[in-house]
Amino acid sequence: MNFYSVLKELCLCPSVSGREQKIREKISAIVSPFCDEMRTDALGNLIAVKKGVGGGKRVMLAAHMDEIGFMVTFIEDSGMLRVATVGGISFTAAAFGEVVSENGVRGTIIPEEKVKPADFKADSFYIDIGAKSKKQAEAKVRIGDFFVLTPHVQKLAGGRVCGRPLDDRIGCAVLLDIAERLRDKALDGDVYYVFSVQEEVGCRGAMTAAFAIKPDIAICLDVTATGDTLGASPMACRLGDGAAVKIKDASVICNEEIVRGLCETAQENKIKYQKEILLFGGTDTSSMQLAGAGAAVGAVSIPTRYIHSGNEMCDLSDAQSCAALVSEYVKKIG
């Protein structure tokens, strides 16, 4: 598969937490030649299975399909839309941004007059779709409809990409890449490629998927922050320095053996890697660790700048390192 074109296709398909059907259909079509079975569970997780020949470890690899966004809660007489947030929205990043609904209705998200940036919150924002009245707005939008900051992706200098929502469509693209790399490799154990739902609202989907799969080993593919921007909090993770092997984030401490195994695999295969300690934020890693009777977990992260803004930035070479590292690691243990 062409990594960039898959990434772009996934990014341009708005699918907010709890409304992942469209992106699931796209991913199903791409992953189906790389797996033996596919199923969608009650929450909407897509679980693609590569069957093993028998006797090996059950490995679960997960990337989340959902993205942050807004939900329409009320339509004012003026036709303006009141919204609430789904996931960790940065309102300074969203203010005056272009938005689009799941049904393609375009608009812009605006803070109420006289509200200072320090006081930005969901209550003080509304979406203007240009409707002249409540009636006109109701013809286009229902309560409960989702909006997102308009998705876009472009290539920048030096093999970098910028746009949204790279969190976590780039993880999904990496997972698809891994599935392709492992397609023809006979492994003892089953490998489960899980494209999870509702990560942005509390790492929910991976929990029920892991309960169903009961993996021995689970690895999460998600974005992580970097310490290489101006004014950034100190963090030893840089764009372009390779796959980030997670030691911990705010939700999880990764299994030591998996961390060591991933690092050794990277060294053996000369794959560029770095270690990641993320002091804030959580990932599906924690849900997979605690579902059912528990699993040994790790995570390989794609370093990303400006996460949850309208312009997230990644280095494509890091994504390639992540795909190479995880597929080599699975070959080794599977």
Added chain:
Amino acid sequence: MLKILISEIMMKDLKRFIFSLCAVPSVSGFESRSTEALRSLIGDELEFVSVDGVGNHLFCKRSGKQNAPKILIDTHFDEIGLLVTEVLDGGFLRVCQMGGIDPSIMQASDVVIYGKQTLRGVVVSTPPHLKKDSDLPKIEEMLIDTGLSTDKARELIEIGTPVGFAPVYTELLNGRICGKSFDDKACAACAAFAIVNTPKEALAGDVYLLLSSVEETNRLGGAAAGAFSVMPDYAMVIDVNLARVPDTKDFETVEMDKGISISVSASTHLELTRLTEKLCVDREIEHSMIAAPTSTGTNAASVNLTACGIPTVDVGLPLASMHTYTEVVSMRDCETLVKLVGEFISSEEIAEKMNFSEVSFI
């Protein structure tokens, strides 16, 4: 024989059943003390399955069909209340709250103390003559006057004794009723009433009524454990919703007398939500759609995430003055809720589409 008579009468009179169920004491965490009262009220109309280790009461009505799907209806049975933290000289009690209580409703309220005997008490109120300022004390600083001697109070009331608000029920005009713990026992009563009055032959599956515990005090609620033990094919969670009154914001509330609300939320199942909405439209059940983006703030959020995931729809009954002893609901909305539950458990379309045991394989 008497037991059956009580429940037979109850199940013909919704209002009376709501009042009776709300009068069964169930301070959060102490629900299982009321198993007998609850069973005698519901009688043999529903099969009593169990009271579990976290205080969930589970009832069932079987369809008699083979391989019938399991339908879970969850309403929480616990109510907000207080817990005795100290028995003071002179028969006064210190308490802490169980669930969210606004201190401004506390002073001068009538309470019931569920000690070795059931006792009455009143929350001491400082007369305006003695008040230096208008500051309201915290609940932990308030006192309950039991009227008992120090010794008698210590004999009958231990630390850890639950205290509830006294049940006083009033009928207002236009079909509004007023009382305590309508949150969520009015919904529990409507759900039980609907299941009892739906003929077995009409059921689309085996219906489990979970009167769940500790919703007001535990992050997951007892419903998480209850749903796990039932492992249903799909579920409806019913809880009260904030009703609109002149001082509330329109976009945060729902109108009374306009039926029930159905939440659109990331924490519920979209297809089941839309099917329930369609059911309301098809059967002319008054409803409104509301947005509860990240979480419904009800048991729906935990039931939905149970085990491999349980498709869940979240339904709300509009209620004014939530978390007081004078909560108000509309009988018209209650009747709408009864109708919805009856239709939901009878819907073959929903039963057919919510079948995730046969997931699609390629």
